[in-house]
Amino acid sequence: MSVAAQRIDVAAGVLLRATDGAFLMSTRPTGKVCAGCWEFPGGKVEAGETVEQAIGRELHEELGITVQQVERWQVTEHDYPHARVRLHWCKVRAWQGDFEMREGQAMCWQTFPLTVTPILPGAYPVLQLLARERGASFSPVA
Numbered sequence: 001m002s003v004a005a006q007r008i009d010v011a012a013g014v015l016l017r018a019t020d021g022a023f024l025m026s027t028r029p030t031g032k033v034c035a036g037c038w039e040f041p042g043g044k045v046e047a048g049e050t051v052e053q054a055i056g057r058e059l060h061e062e063l064g065i066t067v068q069q070v071e072r073w074q075v076t077e078h079d080y081p082h083a084r085v086r087l088h089w090c091k092v093r094a095w096q097g098d099f100e101m102r103e104g105q106a107m108c109w110q111t112f113p114l115t116v117t118p119i120l121p122g123a124y125p126v127l128q129l130l131a132r133e134r135g136a137s138f139s140p141v142a
């Protein structure tokens with residue numbers, strides 16, 4: 001298999017706010033592919049790391065929080081021109097600490113219908129699942 005064809009494992013966290021079930025989305029920082037697009041916080045799983053460890057590390061690096069509970073949820077795949085990713089989605093319901101946008105990103109708590117755009121296409125399937133769980137719908141804007 002060529003390097004270009006290899007899938008990159010990514011851990012992404014769906015932080016759920018206890019009070020109203022809103023979920024956190026953040027923008028991709030300047031300098032990354034698709035900068036400014038809204039996504040779920042997370043990043044690549046490093047060699048030797050579990051998905052749970054990767055979520056803990058990424059959410060601490062990006063948002064400054066300490067994750068206390070991680071629930072593996074779904075696995076989806078997406079092909080971009082620059083990368084083929086396998087996304088390991090986890091629900092995160094408990095964390096400690098105040099949010100600090102350590103990479104200069106923006107963050108926003110969301111419910112359906114979403115108010116943020118554009119959204120990273122790799123997040124569409126999980127937004128559709130999340131919407132279905134809540135009896136709502138999510139349709140990506142073409």
Ligand SMILES: Nc1nc2c([nH]c(=O)n2[C@@H]2O[C@H](COP(=O)(O)OP(=O)(O)OP(=O)(O)O)[C@@H](O)[C@H]2O)c(=O)[nH]1
Nearest residue numbers: 010012039040041042043044078083085120121122123
């Ligand atoms: N964090 C995150 N990544 C996503 C989502 N959806 C999606 O397709 N991806 C893809 O997953 C990959 C994540 O890589 P990344 O560049 O953010 O990871 P990282 O923070 O470890 O980056 P770096 O080590 O290159 O700085 C990107 O190709 C991104 O396009 C999502 O909702 N959240």
